[in-house]
Amino acid sequence: MLKVRVLRTARASGTVGASLVFASGVAGSIGCTTDPPAPQRELLARAVAPLNAGSSVLTFQPTASGSYAVSLLSATPDEFVRVGQSVAIDVPAWVAWDALHPSDAFPSTDARLAQLSATAKLAFYDRATLLSTATAKTRKLVGTGYGAALDSNEVLVPPKTDLLRVTLTIRDAGSPASVVTLIAGPEDVTVFGGELPDKSLLFDNTGSTLRARVVEQGHVLSGSQLTIGYSDWRADQVVDKTSLNTQIGTATFNGRFGPYVAPIYGKLGYQIAYAASLDGGATFAPEAPLAADTASPLLGAGRTAYRAALAIPATTTQLLLYFHVRVTLVADYSGVVNVNTKWYADGQVLMLKDVYDNPSGAYTNYQFPVDVP
Amino acid sequence: MSLHVPTDLHAHTRFSDGRATPEELVDARRAARIAVIAIADHDVMTAVRAGALAAQRAAMILVPATEVTAFVHFGTPRAEQVHVLAYYPPDLLRGRGLEQRALFARGLDVARRWKEFVLAWLDALAPDDRRALDPEVRLAAEPPASFPALQTLIDLVVARRPALFEPLRRHHVRFWDEDRARFGWSPFEAIDAIRADGAIDVVAHPARYRDQDETARVLGYATGVEVHSLHHTAADAARLLAFAEAHDKLWTASTDDHQLAAYAPPPSGTPARALERILRRPLPRELLLRALRG
Missing domain, CATH: 2.60.40 (Immunoglobulin-like)
Structure with a gap:
């Protein structure tokens, strides 16, 4: 683990994380030192640890x-x-x-x-x-x-x-x-990591294990824009997607062995919201929706990231978050030729599950320290 | 007690008689927490690359595979298809190793022949019917790899000319039944061809076949037995499991899913030892730990 200080020598300079400067050895308007800062310099960013660009x-x-x-x-x-x-x-x-x-x-x-x-x-x-x-x-x-x-x-x-x-x-x-x-x-x-101090906080999963990561590593930084990302597969895990009954009726299908009657299934849709506290949990902002992004760099092609931008004030020292995940079923019969029974009206939207994503049960929050610039 | 890993080593895509794209197939198994999968389309491997890419993104292992059509009593009234699954090591997906395999080339040939077979059927239709099914006259120019496979063709016919569904259904079996050169292998010959191609042979859904005496002989010769399949009852699976263990056969847990219903994974996993033989390498540690946790 390595801790360094990043100093800015001119106010007009952009903001660059310590790890980048240290790793690349770039000289110029940005300095990187473990020595005490010179008094005339303005401290821009503190340690970003652990430093492991990889x-x-x-x-x-x-x-x-x-x-x-x-x-x-x-x-x-x-x-x-x-x-x-x-x-x-x-x-x-x-x-x-x-x-x-x-x-x-x-x-x-x-x-x-x-x-x-x-x-x-x-x-x-x-x-x-x-x-x-x-x-x-x-x-x-x-x-x-x-x-x-x-x-x-x-x-x-x-x-x-x-x-x-x-x-x-x-x-x-x-x-x-x-x-x-x-x-x-x-x-x-x-x-x-090219837009520091702005960072991305990704909530995803690996198998059944839920996880949260600051993609740029280190802590969230105050006075920055934070992108909150929530992955489609995490939503699947949180609502236990495979346990949901998505049948919306029956239809006659035709296969190589002849006609047969089989279930038809509707389409699942997610409505994901988050609520954040920027003052140590004293107050929470009202729940705000995350927007579905099918082209998010956080997850890559074919995936959907649910995203929102959150401004982290300069005074914030801790970020608290929880998520509210609702999954709906859309009774979409288009594309099915021989529908026998419709359980719902065309286009009807049903709420299948309404759950909260908290780390340790109700009223608990994901907590992230926020580094002070 | 042996360790079992969640698998589904037999399923079809729209490149044969399934309805799913390779990506949809992989995603259904990802949501069901399956760790190791195979796309085993009938006689072709068109979907394998796309499926492998989707599986890699989902941190799953995809085994390149195909379901080889063979026959018992070919050309007689007792003729019956018997299917043998061929499993290749996933390492073949790095580079063009898979494309060099004889059964991959056979798959290209089968796809070409399927296109010819369908175009000949279309050409024999009345002009109105022909136009209804292919109004822009595009099918002849479609490459074999993207030419409508069986289920896609059926769906197209049902949507545009429902009255032709039954004629197509009666006609399509001739694709296999009358082509001894491509499909007239006995199950034993199919197994030999699979082994010669560097793959591992597993008899698909053995309880489904009418001639169970011949099936027993085939199982005796085969490397592996598909124990769990949607075609099998719990009693079938128990009987086949006992057979596999008594005869030291590799056995697998699969579905033979054609996307006729919501995806339901097999009731059990595949033994880790069997899976390592199929993969030709030790299972990743994380996967074993996951299997241990159940």
Whole structure:
């Protein structure tokens, strides 16, 4: 564990977390020191502990549509890429071979594969603005045959980064004229921690275990905007989705063995609200809804994050939260051809379950310390 | 007492005769807290990659699989399909190992042949019927991998020309019954082909078959037995479990879900030892701990 102080030397500077500055060694208007601050300097942010930006390996894969996508192959300490993290690129040898030699059979020897190499250009963006670029070159072939991959050196993600784009150039020493450049997209790699002191507090689950994490690590910071995220799968767990009866009637279906009568099921919908106290529990704001976001970087493609932005005042030292999860059933008969019985009116919405998500039963709250800037 | 891991190693998607997309199939099992799954479409592996990606995102393990169609008494009035599941190691999904397998290539061939078979049936229809089913004349240009599979085709026919459902239903069995080259394997030959392809063979829903004497012989030869299936009663499962244990067979817990009803997981898990044989690697520690906690 490492504790550092981050000092700002000029008021116009942006706000950057200690871990980023320390890890990347960036000099300039932001200083990083364990020494006592000079009296004329304004203290901007205190320790962000534990400091563990971690490392990640991004892999390059073709998609069904013929384009290429970059995805996380492995990462520590969790599934998020964040500023200050060291990032390496993994290029599967078969991807490199197919891109260079699409008409040639895959080599039967690893020695031939070892002649391939790749250079990844990593472009780091602060929203739409290019911050900097870095190059990662593959160094060696790891694994064998179709499991072989070219692994690169590591590159540090600089402060302020929100997005990472990768362009890959592949070469073959066994066929020097063969060069191909692949651009990953359209999705970029989301990077967290570029907007400090703003952070994200994610409530999700791993199996039946509910958990809450500050994605950027450390504590929530006062005087910031906090994004509260609540995952769809956590909602499933909290309401025990598989125990819900979602049948809305019966219909005749047709299969290879003939017609048969079977249940038809409605669609589940979540209404998730949160209530927060910013004064140690003396008062709670009224419950406020979380908005469903099907494109949230917190969870990735195909998932829904329920989100809200909460302003954390400068005086706050502790954040208390609970959630209110309601699941409804929509009697949607559209798309079913031969409905036999309708249990509900078309489009009727029924409340199936109404539960609170508290850490230890009713009237308990999730508690988070808030660091004072 | 052996450790059991929540599994469902036999289910179908819209790429054969199921209704779910691979992603929907995975999500139903994720919500039911299943740890290890397989998509085992009939004779094709079209859905495996998409399912594996969805499973990876949900921290589940997907076993690449297919359900191979074989016959007993092929070409006779006693002809009956017997299905054998082929399970490949998930490591094949890194790279193109799966696509190099003979049964994967067979799946591409089956998909191509299915498209030909359906287009021939459509072409034999009256022009009005043909137009009703394919008004924009797009089906012929559809690649075999995305050409409507059986259940999707049935749904299309029922929605656009219900009177053609029964003719299609009577006709479609000829796809298997009259194609000895592709589907005329005996169960023993299917098992040999699966083993030669580097996969593990498990006889699907053994209690369902009419010829139980032949089924017993097949089970004696097979590596594994599907004990839990929607087709099995509790008594069937108990009998098959006793058989598997007496004969040192690998056994599995699955559903053969075609999305005809709300998803209900198998009543038991698959033994960890059997699963490790299928996966060809030790189970992750977290998964074993989860199984221990029940």
